[in-house]
Amino acid sequence: xxxxxRPVPAGPHGKTASQKLSTYxxxxxxxxxxxxxxxxxxxxxxxxxxxxxxxxxxDGDRLLTVGEKLIRNLELRLASVVFxxxxxPTIFAxxxxxxxxxxxxxxxxxDRNGYRVRPGQVISINAEKSPKVAEIASKANxxxxxxxxxxxxxxxxxVLHEPQLSEVxxxxxxxxxxxxxxxxxxxxxxxxxxxxxxPCHVDxxxxxxxxAR
Numbered sequence: 001x002x003x004x005x006r007p008v009p010a011g012p013h014g015k016t017a018s019q020k021l022s023t024y025x026x027x028x029x030x031x032x033x034x035x036x037x038x039x040x041x042x043x044x045x046x047x048x049x050x051x052x053x054x055x056x057x058x059d060g061d062r063l064l065t066v067g068e069k070l071i072r073n074l075e076l077r078l079a080s081v082v083f084x085x086x087x088x089p090t091i092f093a094x095x096x097x098x099x100x101x102x103x104x105x106x107x108x109x110x111d112r113n114g115y116r117v118r119p120g121q122v123i124s125i126n127a128e129k130s131p132k133v134a135e136i137a138s139k140a141n142x143x144x145x146x147x148x149x150x151x152x153x154x155x156x157x158x159v160l161h162e163p164q165l166s167e168v169x170x171x172x173x174x175x176x177x178x179x180x181x182x183x184x185x186x187x188x189x190x191x192x193x194x195x196x197x198x199p200c201h202v203d204x205x206x207x208x209x210x211x212a213r
Contacts, residue, residue: 027213030206037170037202038074039091044114048073049211059162067204068165075147075163078103079113081123085150085157086142093136102130117159125155143169170202 021029035045052069059068074080079094082103088094097103098113104124105117117123127134137155144150147163 024213027206027210030203031210034074034170034202034204034207037091038077038080039095046211049207053211059164067208070208071165071168071170071204072162073116075168076117076159077113078105078110078115078117078123081117081148081157081159084142085123085144085148086140086152087123087125087137087155087157089136089140089142097125097133102126102133119159119161121159123157123159127155145169165204 031045035042038045040048049066049070052073053066057064057069064072075084079091079098082088082097083091083094087103088097095113098115099111101109101111102125103110104126105115106121107124125134125137134155138152140152144157145163145167147159147161147167149158149160151157
């Protein structure tokens with residue numbers, strides 16, 4: 001059979017299809033996956049990395065790694081919290097909801113996607129002023145990590161604490177992600193996976209290595 005003698009796959013790109021990614025290519029792929037997941041520009045992600053690299057931060061008595069600081073800075077962006085909590089079905093819908101003034105932080109309108117939410121703050125949607133957005137949020141069926149507490153009927157979410165790497169579903173390589181829990185009709189944390197929340201696993205250390213090159 002002629003196909004058994006062919007040294008490369010058939011097709012115009014056969015010669016390149018069998019080539020493995022270079023080390024740089026693998027690092028770039030992980031960085032692009034992270035960028036895509038949070039819907040950031042290259043400038044935005046690089047800025048967040050540089051911010052995470054600067055200074056020191058502690059979790060109790062332990063110094064945080066650059067990877068931990070990077071993920072915290074990404075996850076605690078207002079748009080990320082809105083998406084992760086299920087107040088919006090996608091990260092793009094979350095960004096639009098924030099920009100158009102549908103999102104409140106501690107009862108005050110915040111229209112900056114990059115606003116960094118602090119533990120203890122409450123993010124909500126005013127159902128009277130934004131009925132359609134609130135209706136979509138109330139019907140959401142999202143995977144909510146344990147650092148967020150969701151009050152689904154009232155379209156509210158509270159940030160309980162800064163996220164650990166093991167609590168963030170996007171990370172891979174530094175810590176295993178725990179099994180999520182199911183979101184009830186009232187206050188609670190979710191576990192049933194929403195159809196539009198496609199799992200994305202990124203080796204965060206590869207992202208750090210990419211920017212450190």
